[in-house]
Amino acid sequence: MQTAQRPARSTLPAWKKALFAASVLIGFFLLLEGALALWGVSSADESSDPFAGFAGRSRLFVPVDDDREGCLLQTSPRKLQWFNPQTFACEKPAGTKRIFCLGGSTTYGRPYRDPTSFAGWLREFLTVADPETNWEVINAGGVSYASYRIARIANEITNYEPDVVIVYTGHNEFLERRTYESLMQTPEPVREVGGWLSELRTFTVLKSVLAPSASPQDSPSDDPADDDVKTILESTVGLEAYERDDRLRDGVVKDFRANLAHIVDVARNGGAQVLVVTPACQLRDCRPFKSEHRADLTADQQDEFEAAYEGAEASLETGDVEAALSQIQTALEIDDRYALAHYLHGRVLWQLERPQEAKEAFIRARDEDVCPLRAISPIVDAVEDVAFKRDVPLVDFVRLTASLSEQGVPGANLFLDHVHPTIEGHRDLALALLVRMKEMELYRPGPDWNEEIIARVTDRVKSTIDPAEHAQALVNLSKVLSWAGKYEEADRLALRAGEMLSTDADALYQAGSALYRQGNIAGAMEQYRKAVEADPQSARAQFGLGLTLAESGRHEEAVEHYRIAAARLPGQLEIRFNLGNSLMELRKPGAASRQYEAATLIQPDFAPAYNSLGIALAQLGDLRGAARNFRKAVELDPSNEDARSNLKRALNELGE
Structure with a gap:
């Protein structure tokens, strides 16, 4: 008996199946994006930059429409964590000269803001020096930005009709490499796709689910002003991430040189004249961030080094400077790569009124810093070399700060910290830029431009602070x-x-x-x-x-x-522990024991809290409880002789 045959199924080609599946998937995401928009979900792109400026789609300036002024470009909201808010016209008005200042936190104006940065000072001076020209000085300095990301900004600003580009960079090269190494090693196409995805509302929802924001209770601080500091610290790696790596150092310098050359070339191709500034730093009053002994130092040599170094510190403190010099030189003969030893050498030489030798020691301390957050000598040399080979006008801020400092050694007189100039230091740099710009015939100062006018502008700017x-x-x-x-x-x-x-x-x-x-x-x-x-x-x-x-x-x-x-x-260990200590001094062991117990709950591996709790319990007559806590203290810290002695005494009294 014949069975009826089923009609043959028509099969779609594989490419049509794939196209259909893709269409369904795209349609689903479009519907999801639309629904999220109706629900008021914003894209992460509007408030943050998950790729920290390493994706090409991540623009610094975005267009906005203004009813009175038309199309304007302003600092992207997602960039305001790192950049000053700036606004300028999409089309440069007639009679306008547009200056872009590129760089890191010094260009930004840290720890202050744009008005007292060298860009802000330059804006104020130019407006008075050459009032016939409409001057736009745009501060494009980004906190922690180094040459890699600055090069991306240089690519962008060529679209905005720049007349002059001023570049001050060099301090953040190692910071950027250590902090964003994984992003920098991510292939460019992957970063670009990631940048596009970050603009989707779906990305915002997934991010909030997978990585929810910390609640206010997560922070032990009671001070809202800490938020700005927290932002700074969370955007960088800790000192432990830095180790001596001479090969990496050479590679960073090589990349910096190439990036700076690219910035110069891009700006010139965009029709701008370029100035570069040598990155200056504090020397005299700034200890290195991290020191490491040379790799081949033996244990005996390290002991000898530490004895000589500590002896030099002690001698300097007591005023025996000659002895300190001999001792620190002995230490450096053992290990000449320990940054802090060079810094101490510089301090000793400074006390001996040998400023030039002291300066050399301070520079060596900076260059041997394992966490080089000040531009090292090869970085400064690279700036000068690129300027020379490409015939770029150079403003030597390193030399300027030396000329304005006692005995030619920059210290706290011009710098607030390791690299950020004082307000007066920013002003001095702006005036030096004006001199160079005049030589380049970028502006013509009016007949009234003189020292008296400069002083008036200075007073006016300072009055607004x-x-x-x-x-x-x-x-x-x-x-x-x-x-x-x-x-x-x-x-x-x-x-x-x-x-x-x-x-x-x-x-x-x-x-x-x-x-x-x-x-x-x-x-x-x-x-x-x-x-x-x-x-x-x-x-x-x-x-x-x-x-x-x-x-x-x-x-x-x-x-x-x-x-x-x-x-x-209530969750702060130090408060509980010290409260317990004072209660013990007042002979209130019961109240003290409750504070020590709270301390052990806050930090279960804090041996002193167990030892102190044991003492309080012993005074209350609870010898077994005391012995238990003394034993715990010894387990946590076998070197705690006080806890060992207390445990022995408690066990003796218990007859054990």
Whole structure:
């Protein structure tokens, strides 16, 4: 019997199946994007840049329509974390000269903002020096930006009719390489696709689900001003990421040279004249960020080095400078690659009034820094070399800062930290740029342009400075330097900010911390007390005041302030532990034991809390509980002789 045959199925070609599947997928995402738009979901592109400027789609300036002025270009909202807000016309008006200033945080104006950057000063000076021209000076300096990303900005600004491009870069080359190494190694096409995807609302939703934002409770800080500092620290890697790597160093310098040459060529091809600036830095008052011994140093040699180095420090402190010189030279004979030793050598030579030798030692300290956040000599040489080979006018800021400094060695007189000039330093650079621009016939100063007019402009700019804003900037910079372990520099800024903001709790707290680190307990107590008066809710100020009161033997008062701090920040180990210590001094072991128990819950591996808890329990007559905690302290820290002795005593009393 024959079975009926089913009609043969018609099969689609594979390419049609793929096309159909792609159409369905695209349609789904279009519908999803539309739905998310209706629900008010914005794209990540509008508020952040997940590729940190490494994707070509990531423009610095975006067009906006203005009812009165027409099409304008303004700093993209997603870039405002790193750049100053700037606005200029899409089409350059007649009679206008447009200057772009490219670079990193110095160009930005850190720790302040655009108005007191060299770009801001240049804008103010040019408007008065050559009033016949409509001057646009656009600050395109990005915090932590180095030549790789600056080259991308140079590519972009050629579309905006630049007349002049000023380039100040060189300090961030190693920072950018260490921080964004994985992004830099990602193939360009992958970054471009990623940049496109980041503009989708779907990306925003997925990002919020997979990487939710931290809640306010995640942060132990009680100070909203810390947000700006947190942004700075989170955008960079820590000191532990830096290790000596001479091959990497040579590669970074080579790449920098190529990037700078590219920036010059692109700007010139875009019709602009170019100026480059040598990156200057502080030498005399800036310790290296990180030092490492040379790789082949033996243990015995390291012991000899440390003995000589510590001896030099001690001799310098007691005023025996000649002995310090002999000792630090001995240390350098053992290991001439330890950056901090060269810095100490420079300090000794400076005390001996041998400034030129001191300067050489300070430069060597900078160049041996394992975390080179100041442009090293090969970087400065590369700037000069590119300028020479491409016949680019050069403004030698390195030489200028030396000429304005005592004995030719730049220090805190011109720099707020390791690389950022003072407001006056930015002004001096702007004036040097004016001189070079006049030589290039980029402007014609009017007959009234003279030193008196320059002084008037200077006074006018300084009169617009908000002292509170600038003092807060110094406070934030002080916090960053403290994070980096540069307490000497941090303390100098904190004390200066405290003088400027005599009623600001945050500034007063930082000033108190600076004095405390310097051993000035009475001075620190005064600053902390003022901070508490300015803001009684500041847990940090309350804790600082409690700490200085305790160290002055005033434990009853200390407990009062510790308790306020603990109520504000119940999860802070230091507050709980020190509160317990003061309660013990007041012979209140029961109350103290509760604070020590809280400390062990906050940080279960903190041996001193267990030892102190054991002492409190012993005073309460709970010897078994005391022994248990002493034993835990010894397990966590076998070198804790106090805990060992306490455990032995408790066991003896228990007869065990």
